[in-house]
Amino acid sequence: MNSKSEFTVALAGNPNVGKSTVFNALTGAHQHTGNWPGKTVSSAVGSFDADGVAVRLVDIPGTYSLCARSPDEQVAHDYICGAGDYGAERQPPCAVIVVCDACSMRRSLELAEEIAQTSLPYMLCINLADEADSRGITVDHVLLESLLNVPVVRCAARSGAGLPLLKSRLGALLRQNNEGKESPCSRPTPKELCDRCVKVPDNADRRDRALDRILAGKLTAVPIAVLFLAFVFFLTVKGASPLSEGLAYIFDAVLRRIRSLLLYLGVPYVIRGALCDGILYTTFEVTAVMLPPMAVFFPLFTFLEDLGYLPRVAYSFDRCFKGCRACGKQALTMMMGLGCNAAGVTGCRIIDSPRERLIAMVTNSLMPCNGRLAVIAAIASASSAVTGLAFGAMPALILFGAVALGTVLTLILSRLLSATLMRGSPSSFTLELPPYRLPDLRKLIVRSVLDRTVFVLGRAVAVAAPAGLVIWFLCNTGINGTSLFEHMTRLLDPVGRIAGMDGVIMCAFILALPAAELILPLMLMGYSSSGFAQLSQFDGIGEILRHAGWTPVTVLCTVLFTLVHFPCSTTVITVKRESGSIFWAVMSAVIPTVMGFSLCVLLNLILG
Amino acid sequence: MTEKTSMGALPLDTLPIGRSAVISDVLKKNADISKRLLQLGFRKESDVECVGESPLGGMRAYRVLESIIALRNEDARLILTSYEQQE
Numbered sequence: 001m002n003s004k005s006e007f008t009v010a011l012a013g014n015p016n017v018g019k020s021t022v023f024n025a026l027t028g029a030h031q032h033t034g035n036w037p038g039k040t041v042s043s044a045v046g047s048f049d050a051d052g053v054a055v056r057l058v059d060i061p062g063t064y065s066l067c068a069r070s071p072d073e074q075v076a077h078d079y080i081c082g083a084g085d086y087g088a089e090r091q092p093p094c095a096v097i098v099v100c101d102a103c104s105m106r107r108s109l110e111l112a113e114e115i116a117q118t119s120l121p122y123m124l125c126i127n128l129a130d131e132a133d134s135r136g137i138t139v140d141h142v143l144l145e146s147l148l149n150v151p152v153v154r155c156a157a158r159s160g161a162g163l164p165l166l167k168s169r170l171g172a173l174l175r176q177n178n179e180g181k182e183s184p185c186s187r188p189t190p191k192e193l194c195d196r197c198v199k200v201p202d203n204a205d206r207r208d209r210a211l212d213r214i215l216a217g218k219l220t221a222v223p224i225a226v227l228f229l230a231f232v233f234f235l236t237v238k239g240a241s242p243l244s245e246g247l248a249y250i251f252d253a254v255l256r257r258i259r260s261l262l263l264y265l266g267v268p269y270v271i272r273g274a275l276c277d278g279i280l281y282t283t284f285e286v287t288a289v290m291l292p293p294m295a296v297f298f299p300l301f302t303f304l305e306d307l308g309y310l311p312r313v314a315y316s317f318d319r320c321f322k323g324c325r326a327c328g329k330q331a332l333t334m335m336m337g338l339g340c341n342a343a344g345v346t347g348c349r350i351i352d353s354p355r356e357r358l359i360a361m362v363t364n365s366l367m368p369c370n371g372r373l374a375v376i377a378a379i380a381s382a383s384s385a386v387t388g389l390a391f392g393a394m395p396a397l398i399l400f401g402a403v404a405l406g407t408v409l410t411l412i413l414s415r416l417l418s419a420t421l422m423r424g425s426p427s428s429f430t431l432e433l434p435p436y437r438l439p440d441l442r443k444l445i446v447r448s449v450l451d452r453t454v455f456v457l458g459r460a461v462a463v464a465a466p467a468g469l470v471i472w473f474l475c476n477t478g479i480n481g482t483s484l485f486e487h488m489t490r491l492l493d494p495v496g497r498i499a500g501m502d503g504v505i506m507c508a509f510i511l512a513l514p515a516a517e518l519i520l521p522l523m524l525m526g527y528s529s530s531g532f533a534q535l536s537q538f539d540g541i542g543e544i545l546r547h548a549g550w551t552p553v554t555v556l557c558t559v560l561f562t563l564v565h566f567p568c569s570t571t572v573i574t575v576k577r578e579s580g581s582i583f584w585a586v587m588s589a590v591i592p593t594v595m596g597f598s599l600c601v602l603l604n605l606i607l608g
Numbered sequence: 609m610t611e612k613t614s615m616g617a618l619p620l621d622t623l624p625i626g627r628s629a630v631i632s633d634v635l636k637k638n639a640d641i642s643k644r645l646l647q648l649g650f651r652k653e654s655d656v657e658c659v660g661e662s663p664l665g666g667m668r669a670y671r672v673l674e675s676i677i678a679l680r681n682e683d684a685r686l687i688l689t690s691y692e693q694q695e
Contacts, residue, residue: 065647104674107649200674208676212660212669221663315678319664322680328667428641428683430648433669433676 006047006054007174008091010080012115013099014108015062016434018127021157022099023059026167051171058093064107066114080118095173096122097166102132102139102154103205103435105198109190116148116187123151123173125166130156131435135204140197147188147196158440208435215309216433221316228304229335230400236297236370237377237399243292251284274472282468282518287460289517293370294456297339299448306439310335315431322426324411325418327356329431334360334410337367338403341571344369345578353427359414361575362588365567366410368402371516375562376402378520378541379555385542387552402563409564413595421587459570460515467514471522474511489526499597500557500604504548509561514569519562553607557600564596618691620656621668621684628657629691637686649673650687 013019027046044059063073066080082092096115100108105126115122126139145152151169155162188196214220255276262272304310310332318328329351337344344364351357368376380395418424474485485507492510493503504526512518524541527548545554566572566589576585623629631654636642649672650656657671662678669678 067643106673107675110649110673205676209659216660216663216669218661218663315667315669316663318662318680319666322666426680428637428644429680430641430644430683431667431678432648433678 006056007094008056008058009170009174010093010096011057011059011099012076012080012096012111013062013127014064014101014104014111016432017062017099017101017104017108018157019059019062019099022097022125022127022155022163023057025157025160025163027057048167050174051168053171053174055170055174056091057097063111065111066118080115080120093120095170096120097170098122098124100124100126102126102128103135103137105139106190106194109193112148113187113190116150121150121173121176123153123169124148125162126152126154127157129154129162130159131437136201137204138199144193144197147193205435211436212312212433216312216316221312225313225316228309229403232297232300232304233338233399233403234396235300236293237373239296240292243295244288247288247292248285251288255280255284273476274469278468278472279465280468282471282521283460283464285521286464286515286517287457289374290371290460290515291453291456293374294339294452295449297370298452299445301335301339302444302448303439303441306437306444308434308436311431311433315433318429318431320411321414322429324415325356325424325426326359326414327351327353327427327429329429330356330360330363330410330414333364334367334407337364337369338373339370341365341367341369341567342574345571345574348578352429355422355424356427358579358584359417359422361579362417362584362591363410363413365571365588365592366406366413366564368406368563369516369568371568372519372562373399373402375516375519376559379545379559379562382542382545383552383555385546386550386555398559402559405560406563409595413591463514463568463570464518467511467518471511471518475525485526498604499561499600500553500608501561501600502549502554505554505558505561509565512568513566516562516568553604556607557603560603561596561600564592564599566590566593617688619685620650620658620670620679620687620689621681623656623658623670623689623691625658625660625668627691628655629689630654631656631687632690633688635686635688637683641683641686645683645687648677649675650677656687656689 011019011023023044023046026048028048045056046059047054047056049055058079060076060079061073063076065073066077080093080096098108098112098115100112108124112122112124124141124144126141129139132139139154141152141154151173153162153166153169155166157163215224258280259272259276262276313331313335314328317331321328321330330348332350333344333347335344336347341364344367345361348357348360348364351360377395377399380398383398471485474488475483477484479487488510489503489507491503492506496502496504496506504523507526508519508522511522520541524544527544572585572589575588576582579585617632618629620629620631631650631652633652634642634645634650654672658668659671659676660669662668667678667680668684669676670684671677
């Protein structure tokens with residue numbers, strides 16, 4: 001009971017029962033749904049009208065039980081039992097909707113039993129009724145209702161079926177308002193309820209088991225996973241470059257207009273330059289390079305996730321990770337890192353053991369994010385001018401090799417960390433392999449593209465704008481006729497040379513701390529004398545590099561260092577937020593850098 | 609390794625693929641895994657079926673309480689079952 005007019009209701013349920021779909025369908029709020037237990041960590045709040053009753057709905061993390069240990073389940077327990085303070089937005093609930101999976105009633109009823117014991121009024125929402133129908137599973141919800149003496153509603157939230165009834169029965173439940181239903185001591189056990197109300201034909205999950213024989217089969221699982229990844233990769237690179245070029249073209253035109261306008265208005269050179277060549281140019285550049293690949297990669301990744309395939313990947317590769325004293329779910333955080341390392345680090349929440357979560361976070365930057373992949377791809381394509389080898393598949397091979405190397409290095413570093421800084425034995429690890437479900441494509445694309453777009457644009461402005469200003473400043477202020485930027489490159493040159501690179505490259509990496517997408521523009525600017533402008537066309541990179549004295553060794557060392565160095569500042573900040581430790585955030589930057597630099601020095605010694 | 613090989617107390621990780629069994633006991637290891645196993649449905653008198661093995665080994669998938677749960681072999685060893693061993 002809170003404000004007289006509004007009732008707070010908790011939305012509970014096991015992981016993977018479509019609880020988020022129910023939430024979205026009821027409240028119309030945007031929230032990501034994934035076919036992966038434990039994904040919804042932070043709860044969402046929304047409101048809707050239940051047949052004339054105003055309801056505030058609080059989505060709590062999916063749990064198997066209320067008396068569990070993980071942070072998710074602690075939140076669920078505390079909120080339902082009224083312990084803990086969750087702020088003005090999340091008043092203690094007056095009632096609970098328990099979302100059940102029609103295909104998994106036994107497990108859902110176990111949770112419902114625990115909730116029944118809290119004496120909160122509750123009702124059951126049997127979701128995924130369409131799934132159950134297609135598998136021949138029947139749930140007698142009428143009988144269930146009479147046995148439990150609580151409202152029971154069937155629905156298929158994906159299509160919206162059953163929701164109006166859910167709303168009206170919830171409204172009725174809330175209006176009854178603490179009539180104090182006596183908890184019947186004679187409440188049937190979940191087992192008894194299932195025996196009487198649920199009929200499951202033999203081999204109801206025949207199709208899933210068959211799919212698993214392929215997707216997680218002895219000979220087929222690993223090649224398929226590699227193929228899927230290569231495919232996602234390929235689509236991202238191929239799909240993104242025309243988009244990037246298009247965006248760059250548009251931004252170029254816009255920037256030119258703005259420049260002329262400022263010129264016309266008589267704005268002084270310094271302000272004009274700082275604004276156009278510094279802030280705006282960098283922001284546009286970063287957006288044009290960053291946005292298209294993410295807009296392709298994340299929907300693809302989300303699709304595999306919603307489908308239910310990703311747990312199979314963790315399942316198949318767990319052995320490798322266990323050998324490194326880490327967790328099979330790290331494979332998934334690594335894949336997320338291929339899109340964006342900050343997202344990969346956040347994704348480490350799916351790992352239960354704190355030690356293994358930390359390992360996954362600190363090593364995540366060894367998987368090249370979209371931005372770094374773009375750098376590697378560009379250098380790879382340009383390398384033919386430097387090496388004299390014109391090999392059509394070279395860029396693809398170098399990219400693939402980079403990701404493969406990143407994977408191997410991740411495993412090695414994980415093992416090293418487990419033996420030194422993050423000592424510990426492999427923890428216990430249970431993994432649910434959920435039923436395969438075809439996600440709603442349209443909603444998926446809209447959701448992931450929109451989410452990604454907003455995130456990227458926000459990051460671009462927040463990070464690239466100030467970075468652009470700093471860079472412009474460094475390039476346009478000087479001592480003794482040479483700019484600060486040039487001074488920096490000269491200072492760093494000896495350092496760079498040891499590692500097979502040079503001062504310009506080192507300077508580019510350092511100044512690109514805010515965003516990896518800045519690496520290439522900075523490098524090219526350092527080599528050419530035309531300044532920061534006119535760089536949206538990446539033609540002729542090969543020539544510029546060759547003129548600057550690049551050798552095949554330089555190509556290899558630069559690619560290697562791009563792969564193994566500190567992650568972007570957003571990622572470091574995310575590590576701090578997720579781990580709660582500044583030490584580990586700093587380590588997540590220092591360790592890859594030291595590792596990468598050492599490897600480059602080694603490579604230079606061997607090849608140079 | 610404390611392995612009871614008395615009649616009908618075989619560790620879960622020895623259950624052949626495609627076979628079902630009834631759980632007779634769940635050994636306690638540390639608080640986390642024991643609780644988790646119970647919640648997932650691995651308890652006395654529950655039915656459990658082995659449905660597959662991880663391609664690289666080390667983990668197997670079991671059907672329990674209508675869900676498919678994968679366990680690492682050393683964790684599965686905590687669960688004792690009774691089933692007929694075929695020759």
